[in-house]
Amino acid sequence: MKSLAELQALRDEMKTKIGVRKDGGHRMRVVVGMATCGIAAGARPVFAAFIKEIETRKLTDVVVAQTGCIGICQFEPVVEIYGEGGEKTTYVYVTPEKVPRIVAQHVVNGTPVVEYTIGANAK
């Protein structure tokens, strides 16, 4: 390494790789239900798609976590997104294909994708 610019580039690249290790201070939390029901319904690829999308966009202030059964097994895979103030949006029947749009529209721009939420699907 021969310059400050190279050091900065390495730092920025590494920062995204250790983003999960932050105690609090995340702008948003994406939580994927990964109990038996979720995994059976395909939560694992959804989870992977979120991680990949967050990583490529270098969203270091967003954390993707898994949780146990959320209790609405008929809607799995279920994903909950928590905002800074703790407000929660619940997405249901999530597939890897839906993930880029959720990330672009909700996580980055702050507008939930209403048609994928539980409100639009529970009727």
Added chain:
Amino acid sequence: MVRSHILVCGGTGCHSSGSDKLYTLFESELAAAGLGDEVKVIKTGCFGLCALGPVVVVYPEGAFYSQVGAEDVKEIVTEHLLKGRLVKRLLYTETVAEDTILSLDSTDFYRKQKRVALQNCGVIDPEDINEYVAYDGYMALAKVLTEMKPEDVVAEILNSGLRGRGGGGFPTGTKWKFAAAQPAGEKYVCCNADEGDPGAFMDRSVLEGDPHCILEAMAIAGYAIGASHGYIYVRAEYPIAVKRLRIAIAQARETGLLGGNILGSGFDFDVDIRLGAGAFVCGEETALLNSIEGRRGDPRPRPPFPAVKGLFGKPTIINNVETLANIPRIILNGADWFAAMGTEKSKGTKVFALGGKINHTGLVEIPMGTTLREIIEEIGGGIPDGKKFKAVQTGGPSGGCIPAQHLDIPVDYDNLTAIGSIMGSGGMIVMDEDNCMVDIAKFFLEFTVDESCGKCTPCRVGIRRMLEILEKITAGQAVPEDLDTLEGLCYFIKENALCGLGQTAPNPVLSTLRYFRDEYDAHVREKRCPAGVCKKLLSYTIDPEKCRGCTLCARNCPTNAISGELKKPHVIDTAKCIKCGACIDSCKFAAIYRR
């Protein structure tokens, strides 16, 4: 794609309670569960809560698992990592709330701490330079090389108010300024990692948890004073620290952050390690220089000070590990940021190794000005088994014992000196009613007598005479005049010894004489040890009223000192008794007393 990190503490405390095995077990269990690619296991430095080790933290949840055993690994993997369910029974109890985990920062142990020197310990993988870089590692060096002149660096450290953490408390900026003012030419930067005080492990933890910050700081110091070579003097008894330093140096050289023309600036700097053989006196800076040069580790008279004539006769600065750990953070955050922490004359934070009769044995870093009471009662969790606090010892063999009446003073260099102790390098040993203060003073003096290099008479002969008097006192053979002789010797040695070892060796005696004179008097005049520690002053007796004549004590006595008929009161022959206490432990009727 990594979604979760498992941090396993690799500090010496957790290492010795088996954290190495956990690390490999996690890897194999993860592989078996098919999670090898998603979950990364990282060995970090010390988290501080050594009493609860081995410590494992799982992110992104930040779940803090304590006292994790080999048998728990599988459960953490299948429950937490596979199914997303916390293993509540292993969580550090203070972090468990109704349905979430609370941040570690909210626990009593961490709430009042402020991590500056330890900021990366327990956070990064110390064997991976990239992780250090991710937390702005080497950015301070880059800033110095690209934006600051050497005199700006010295000024920044001066303005921060940083004082040496190795015990002396000398202003670091002033030391650097002296060395920088010497004519250009060969100069050296030395890191003192000899840490020999009994009970101290602050520096070891920094080296084990964040070795790169020391290399970065030494390079910054080199730039500031015009040196291009540095030595780390570290004791060979710290194998993990030495190994991680070696890895760090190799990685820094490979990346070009040590070596020639660093970051294209034209500045050269490299670091070598010298291993110490574990003599306490080699931590004294001039003895340390002799030792690096390959001579016997004896102190040299000062002046000339090392900043003028140090290693190989060249201008040299010697700084303690913790002092150096603060440097990159001061450069990045500014002198004002640092000076905003602490008291008027002691800025920043101080790391202490908490030990002795305290619930949370471990490593804590507090802003200067925190009171001893906050450290012991809140952060340290108080004294175990409901016992009563008696004293806290700071500064190791050079320091003193502080009694309960001074617990509310804010900790800083000047306050601790004013009450007869010293800040020292950060050992803090808590004592309760079961500790005998004369015995404690004797313990430290035995240490200094052993470690005295013998070069000057006041120390070689004087502290040995002091120890002999203490041995007389604890054996019940002293007369009141001995206390006066003892005190006189203390002052004489303080004034006449050549180096800091001898000059400070009387401190443990002086401070206990000052605050616990009654205990000395009890030993000397009444031939009694109030805490029941000094064996030669104890006697064991059986209460004939309570004794049922069960013969249990007689059968347990290793010297057959107890006699008596079955169902009749027994007696102890004090001539045969070796005061081991086995009889007290065996008696079911509490009929035996120790006085």
